[in-house]
Amino acid sequence: MNCADAKYFIHLDVGDDLRTDEELxxxxxxxxxxxxxxxxxxxxxxxxxxxxLRGTSSADLLTESAGQSVWSIVSREMTRRRATPAANxxxxxxxxxxxxxxxxxxxVMIVQSLSSMRASSYATDSMPSMSVxxxxxxxxxxxxxxxxxxxxxxxxxxxxxxxxxxxxxxSF
Amino acid sequence: xxxxxxxxxxxxSLDAADSPESSEVPSAxxxxxxxxxxxxxHDAFGELVQRYERxxxxxxxxxxxxxxxxxxxxxxxxxxxxxxxxxxxxxxxFGPWLFRLAVNLTYDHLRKVRRRGRWALFTDAGEDxxxxxxxADPRKNLDLAQEVQTVLAEIPEAYRxxxxxxxxxxxxxxxxxxVTDRSEATIRWRLAEARKMFREAWERRxxxxxxxxxxxxxx
Numbered sequence: 001m002n003c004a005d006a007k008y009f010i011h012l013d014v015g016d017d018l019r020t021d022e023e024l025x026x027x028x029x030x031x032x033x034x035x036x037x038x039x040x041x042x043x044x045x046x047x048x049x050x051x052x053l054r055g056t057s058s059a060d061l062l063t064e065s066a067g068q069s070v071w072s073i074v075s076r077e078m079t080r081r082r083a084t085p086a087a088n089x090x091x092x093x094x095x096x097x098x099x100x101x102x103x104x105x106x107x108v109m110i111v112q113s114l115s116s117m118r119a120s121s122y123a124t125d126s127m128p129s130m131s132v133x134x135x136x137x138x139x140x141x142x143x144x145x146x147x148x149x150x151x152x153x154x155x156x157x158x159x160x161x162x163x164x165x166x167x168x169x170x171s172f
Numbered sequence: 173x174x175x176x177x178x179x180x181x182x183x184x185s186l187d188a189a190d191s192p193e194s195s196e197v198p199s200a201x202x203x204x205x206x207x208x209x210x211x212x213x214h215d216a217f218g219e220l221v222q223r224y225e226r227x228x229x230x231x232x233x234x235x236x237x238x239x240x241x242x243x244x245x246x247x248x249x250x251x252x253x254x255x256x257x258x259x260x261x262x263x264x265x266f267g268p269w270l271f272r273l274a275v276n277l278t279y280d281h282l283r284k285v286r287r288r289g290r291w292a293l294f295t296d297a298g299e300d301x302x303x304x305x306x307x308a309d310p311r312k313n314l315d316l317a318q319e320v321q322t323v324l325a326e327i328p329e330a331y332r333x334x335x336x337x338x339x340x341x342x343x344x345x346x347x348x349x350x351v352t353d354r355s356e357a358t359i360r361w362r363l364a365e366a367r368k369m370f371r372e373a374w375e376r377r378x379x380x381x382x383x384x385x386x387x388x389x390x391x
Binding site: 007012014052053069073074077 | 214217218221222225229243246247250251254255316317319320321324335338339340342345360363364365367368370371374375
């Protein structure tokens, strides 16, 4: 048995919660271990403080509630509750309607926020490391043969191309 | 791995209101009373109330010191027991089942009080807590029982319940397991942890008291 196991046993031993075989194991360990013996002494001291509370409340109780019984009140209440069995259990339509409205509103807000999140993530994801520069080939757009899927005539240039004073800022 | 022990034979049980009796099966008289109560017999239930009320009150007062609130909770526990009598398994003992209702009700009440306190506009928490050396420490006036109560309040609810039921009320571990709806192994482990927590909190309190004493001696 190591000291961790012994401490677990000590916590139970101070309240007489150990089996005989466990007590023997603990006793064997404590004979050899001074640290666990000291721990046991500290634990016993703390437990004696706790157990001092054992009698106090019952003593108070005996003086305070001597001769009094709750049965008369309980009996009266039992009869009263039987007389009005389900009168208080009325379905509250207003609360139900309010709950449904709140729930619908919450769902709408969640869906909206999800779609806006998706849009913003799409915008972020669509920023390529290589950008396509259309204005380099302006006649491309006037070519009736050209189709947007035809990338053979597009020029791929590194992202954030330097602006030239002639071309000015380029926007798509 | 450590093995878990069976409950001690000499442990108190919840069968009778104040007399220890260790048995896993309900007594004949209790079976008769429970049977009667299940069939709507007020007098049989009344006898059960009178058997258990003091013990239930004693347990509730460990959690709720206010006598009036505690009595209200006792009444409500019995009313709830009456309403749920059909759900009770008559092959089992009535005591642990009743105490489970009572402890659950008590915790519901305590949670409600705590919630109300959390949303209150003004609380006592904002008071100046700096100790005035000219005024004697009020903690000095607390007797040992009150100090133990204060230390117990520092322990988390799940552990404090086990400690109160086992060490202060003398329930056996199997009854504590039934009342708290946990396995005996869990209760044994929690008991060990709860005692460890109590010791640590108690020693912290002693160190604080020692420090206060030393600082007052300096003045």
